[in-house]
Amino acid sequence: MEYCDSCGKAYEIVYDVPDEIWDKITLKKGDGFLCIECANKRADELGIDLYWSANEGEYLTVEIKRLKKEKEWLLYHFAEMLCQALRIADDEAIEDKKRVITKDMQGALKGK
Numbered sequence: 001m002e003y004c005d006s007c008g009k010a011y012e013i014v015y016d017v018p019d020e021i022w023d024k025i026t027l028k029k030g031d032g033f034l035c036i037e038c039a040n041k042r043a044d045e046l047g048i049d050l051y052w053s054a055n056e057g058e059y060l061t062v063e064i065k066r067l068k069k070e071k072e073w074l075l076y077h078f079a080e081m082l083c084q085a086l087r088i089a090d091d092e093a094i095e096d097k098k099r100v101i102t103k104d105m106q107g108a109l110k111g112k
Contacts, residue, residue, distance in 0.1 A: 006038040015039075021048060075102045 001010050005026075013036060017025070025042040026032045034042065036052065043050045079101040086097075 002033040004035040004038050005032045006034055006042070009035050009037075011035040015052070017050070021050070024048065072102075075105050078105070 001012050003010050015036060017039065021043070024046055025039055025048065026034060040050055040052075076098065079098040082101060083097045
């Protein structure tokens with residue numbers, strides 16, 4: 001287990017960054033430890049794009065998290081538009097319909 005030099009968080013994930021990139025993002029030139037979140041944050045601050053890969057289920061990358069949030073946003077707004085198209089007048093009923101439709105769509109996307 002390592003401890004991030006930036007945030008102090010303990011982490012166990014092993015990852016590899018090319019030396020020329022690491023020297024730019026690390027707080028201790030040529031040495032030190034950064035959790036993936038802090039490594040990504042430092043790279044973003046410096047305008048460096050990092051690309052992560054992992055075996056399925058090992059680590060939920062920042063990009064996957066972003067895509068999940070985007071999918072949830074799209075599902076919610078699709079449900080909202082559908083409710084408007086159905087001209088459901090009662091605000092409480094609209095919220096209930098959006099929750100039901102969003103849940104159904106998420107289940108369909110998961111293959112249920």
